[in-house]
Amino acid sequence: MKNFTSVYDVQQIDALVKKALAYKAAPFKDKSLGAGKRIGLLFLNPSMRTRLSTQIAAQNLGMEPIVFNVGQEGWALEFEDEAIMSGSTVEHVKDAAPIMGNYFDILAIRTFPSLKNREDDYSELYIKQFIKYAGIPVVSLESATLHPLQSLTDIITINESLNASPIPSGKKPKIVLTWAPHVKALPQCVANSFAQWVNAWGKADFVITHPEDYELHEQFTKGATITHNQDEALKDADFVYVKNWSTFNDYGKIYCNDPEWMLTNKKLAATNNAKVMHCLPVRRNVELSDEILDGPNSIVTQEASNRIWAAQAVLSEILESKK
């Protein structure tokens, strides 16, 4: 593995999942793999799980992680080629990235979308510029349109769950990605990325449900059944992935905040006693009800805790490729 920015960087999802679960069983088994290596963790935006789990994953492999909050601790970066930098940006990625490439062995970067212009966000300029100029492997800690470490964690958690309670008669599990209400306009990354990975994994009956105007890009969803009828979507589901995202065509807005779309125990009754997932952070009683989050069907803590093993498997792959 050279970079890790989407499912297309993964040769074999099942092998990567297996690797992650092996680290969960024995976190320090490759403690010497990263000895004398350094990873730079660059945050252009806030992060909790991603920040902590990637540090821990790196340490488990014997690497030294160095965290850098780009805007707060350093300088605002410019990403546009040929920019005349007389505004608020202080340093161009063309100058910063190659230096990072000399300071570190792996570079990991979090950059949110602006939610102002879809073409700009979907061009993934920021992370592409880092890849172009850093000269070392780049790991996405969430980019403008994708969050691959989260999606790998999700697939790991679904696998764990299926290993513990296999679907009778070997049927494919039904996985439903459902939109949920929120008070703020949020990126489409987690939903895009989850769709991309479930489709690439290919072992599920995959349904996506959301109100009108909240489409996701077909490049990620192709292969899934899409419906505006949440009740129908939830029927017999084995896994329900809950997530808010903002509008697509009139990009990055909130049109509907219909509380009817919040998952409750009543809605859950239509499922096949489905496990409920969410990437977190979650707005309780807005996106997802207390009764679900505190109930027996929620696996959100297990999911978030698996972030360590997802990151560790990815870093391990990259370190092994560099040897």
Add this chain to the structure above:
Amino acid sequence: MKNFTSVYDVQQIDALVKKALAYKAAPFKDKSLGAGKRIGLLFLNPSMRTRLSTQIAAQNLGMEPIVFNVGQEGWALEFEDEAIMSGSTVEHVKDAAPIMGNYFDILAIRTFPSLKNREDDYSELYIKQFIKYAGIPVVSLESATLHPLQSLTDIITINESLNASPIPSGKKPKIVLTWAPHVKALPQCVANSFAQWVNAWGKADFVITHPEDYELHEQFTKGATITHNQDEALKDADFVYVKNWSTFNDYGKIYCNDPEWMLTNKKLAATNNAKVMHCLPVRRNVELSDEILDGPNSIVTQEASNRIWAAQAVLSEILESKK
């Protein structure tokens, strides 16, 4: 020791002090105790001594400390049960804490009081919620009403001082906690906690002095002599602990900023050549005069430097209990 949030978590103060002083003599003697263990240091508020000394203490024991500035680097947390999270908080402690519990072996947390509502602050909701949901040992790096690592340091420093210059004829030392002026409304934590620990230690003649309206809660002060007459309180003192705190009944205000309450050499003359203590940071020439802080009676640097050994003794106790 399971958690460390007040003196009630300590079985034997003298044994803990002895342990801390043993670490001061040989910082790395238990370097393997924390090998492969991680402590998360969560800061909801600023910190210098506590932040640095706890990191160092953890490293001295071979642990990996990971610092996380919750609001600045991540998401604002919600602590109220059943909250409908449509406001400014992004993540509930019920969701964040169990994940931290899976990421770390020990969790340490700093949370200041709001100083708006005494019942809320004195309920210690924040740290109690972390304890309830994290599932791992929790260490207070200062909470709404207490600062136990500071108080342990204070008792260590008083012991060191008494070991170096014992009180003639074996009399109990007289320890005075005196209120001092300040320009901002400050928490009552350090004063509460110092009172709680000196009373539990039980080896001092303990006097508290403050202007009217600056009472401390009886649950912490019970056993001490309390007076509004600072001159009388200081008479023959062996240790003077200087600290500002805000009003109690009409909670969290500044009524009096009387400069007469600032400790000076003239006031110190009434003491038994007392050692002067303060938790720091201190507003020079407002809370405490230059002449005292720069003079031979101040032991504030020794006191702050002992923060490492206090934290190391506490982390060591917790690691040993987990074995």
Add this chain to the structure above:
Amino acid sequence: MKNFTSVYDVQQIDALVKKALAYKAAPFKDKSLGAGKRIGLLFLNPSMRTRLSTQIAAQNLGMEPIVFNVGQEGWALEFEDEAIMSGSTVEHVKDAAPIMGNYFDILAIRTFPSLKNREDDYSELYIKQFIKYAGIPVVSLESATLHPLQSLTDIITINESLNASPIPSGKKPKIVLTWAPHVKALPQCVANSFAQWVNAWGKADFVITHPEDYELHEQFTKGATITHNQDEALKDADFVYVKNWSTFNDYGKIYCNDPEWMLTNKKLAATNNAKVMHCLPVRRNVELSDEILDGPNSIVTQEASNRIWAAQAVLSEILESKK
């Protein structure tokens, strides 16, 4: 070496350069030198290269670096003696520095000038107060008037370049420090410091060029040829160091932002195919053109990457002096 705040702390520049280049060839060769030692990195201002490279340098020597963003994570510091601290500063350097001195083995500090009062800035009060009160070696990560780790890196990079392509017939290289336009008033540190080090190194024909009003202090420039004619200065140059700084007499202002002073390929044609240097961050197409930065003459990445080896050589010298 006791402290490192200017070229005057260095006994032998050539030996230090040689040491740095030896670390570049073998980063971990002194991994045990700093074992059990800690360096505190205090940032009163933003930093990227200095922050990252000094952490890496310390780790390469086996030291544990602890980063502390003073104002963001802790308390605003007071530096004036006898201050009555009833304003916005919360802690005096007299109280903070000795504690840092007990927590760490080496203290490294970044403090920018105010650019409001030249006498104040040029007194270097901040770093001098830290040296006075910390009681341990102090390393400048850029102070009000100097940036010695940058200048050491610059001399290292010039040496590397001359080793790779020696000047024919053993002539001294011509080094030109040229002012460049900028949109903000910047410190004089990098220019002062570069002048100080090139003069102390003594192996160059050294020319400084800038518009009127942008003088540098003679204590740093003495020995250099100074001219307002950039074209004349650039003639036959082997190295061109590009940097903006603010006005000197009417201190800390921007008078001229003449784009004519920006280095372009046309101007570079007058040089002896000069290598172009800059400390970074650089405002592209304001301070320095894309065509230069992306062209074959720029050595800014090499220069910035050498920051690790400069810091490592300095920390190593200090550790060896303490043994």
